[in-house]
Amino acid sequence: MTYPVNAVGGERRWWGVMPTLPAPMMAGIGQQMEQVGFEGCFSLQIYGPPFVPMAATAATTSRLKVGTGVAIAGTRSPVETAYAAMDVDRISEGRFVLGLGSSIKSCVTGMYGEPERKLLTHLRESVKVIRYVIANAHKGLDPIAGEYFTADFAEMMVTAPPVRTDIPIWIAALQDKMTALALEVGDGLMVHALWSAAYTRSKLPFIEATLAQHGRARSDIEINAWPWIAVNDDKQKAIDDSRATVAAYSGYKEYEPFFEAIGFGDQARACQLSLGEHGDIANVVGNVPDEMVEAFVTCGPVDEVLEKIEPFWDVVDSLCPMTPYRDLTMEQMTQYNAGLYALVATAKARAGAVAEPV
Known part of the structure; x- marks a missing residue:
């Protein structure tokens, strides 16, 4: 039987979503993810910043990558985002992925009270500033004057060198313009849960053409999809x-x-x-x-779900399956989360990887 691979011929990687819970419960979930064979886990920014849950997860795991899925760029200074990323990368000893998104205007302005901005332009500028701070804060920073961010850094002290000066930045996207931005400047593209397997596959020509336009190879970027999955017999x-x-x-x-x-x-x-x-x-x-x-x-059921999501692997490097969540009880959420663990364990076992069943 042919060994199942992802879109670039590598091992299929699986991520999960980490809820914010008391530390012992998060520790148990993170360690179970490692046992099942997850590549990493993300913390969502529904309201509060997603860095704290990932720091807690990193402290109680040894292999699991941790990421923000996503940190909304418009709710904090890009300098704060850069330092938060360096902090979690230090705590995790180099296992952190900074997932960034723009969210939508009604959220950024209406809920967080931030000024109205061109979301695409703001995110592009944020990525540039974040990368600059991570790479240079331990050496000293020159003044920056941008469309949305300006700072002279006169009061900034030189910091200790980061664990990595090139922390991966993955950009979340739904529509073509943000997808193109991710393919141009990101280390990863995180496609929205509204991208079905068929829709994701239909975007392959657009992805290939956009990468070629910017002189990038497919291997230069990780493509990560977030399908909604409800495992139930x-x-x-x-x-x-x-x-x-x-x-x-x-x-x-x-x-x-x-x-x-x-x-x-x-x-x-x-x-x-x-x-x-x-x-x-x-x-x-x-x-x-x-x-x-x-x-x-x-x-x-698991077998049917695995068959239906197979087309994703023609396009993506990794999947982060999510359960439905609206109007479900905690018991139902627990059941559907267990279904995701069973799904990943089954997929890993079929691929010949060592995975412990849930």
Whole structure:
């Protein structure tokens, strides 16, 4: 049997999402991830910065990579982001990946109260400043004057050398413009959960052409996808449990063009909620048919899920499967997380890797 490989002929790598929990629980999850064979784990920025959970995870593991998935660039100074990255990289002894994203305007301005910016331009500038600070803070920094960031660094003390002067920066993307930016300046591209296996495969020509335009090889960048997956032997139950998550995402006006492009524009418009009603999914979940759920969430038993997500590996180096999460109880979330562990353990075992079953 042919050994299964990723898009660049290497070992298929799996990442997971680490919840913020009491330290002993996070330690147990991280160590279990190492035993199963996960490459690494990410912490989300839903509200607070995602660096602290990754520092805690790094302190209780020895092999697991830790990353921000993602840190929203517009909620803090790029200098603070750079130093936070260096801190977690030091704590993890070089296992950190800085995942950056722009989020959406209604989040950055409406929730965090930050000034309105051109999100793409701001993220590009942030990456440049972050890289400069990481590479040079131990030697001294020259003044910077940019469109969104200006500093003279007159009061900055020279710091100790970082563990690495080139911490990997992966950029999260949904639409083509941000995808192109990631392919141009990033060390990694993290594709949105709304990218299904079929859609991801359809973007391969765009990815190849964009890399060639900037003189980059495919091996210069890690492509990492975040599919929603609901492992359940009762497939209809998995679909029903995933419906609220799809309804929640389709309720954002910013995502409407994406739903339109894959044939669910009318359903997405029916789900769009006013700003104050994003928590009340029950009123709109009925607008999401089974077919729309399955367009975005891979549902069913482990074997069926592995078969359906196989096309991702034509494009990506690694996968970070996520469970649906809206309107689920903690018991349901625990069940679906266990399903992801079983999925990864099965995939690793089939690939001939040593993995302990959950």
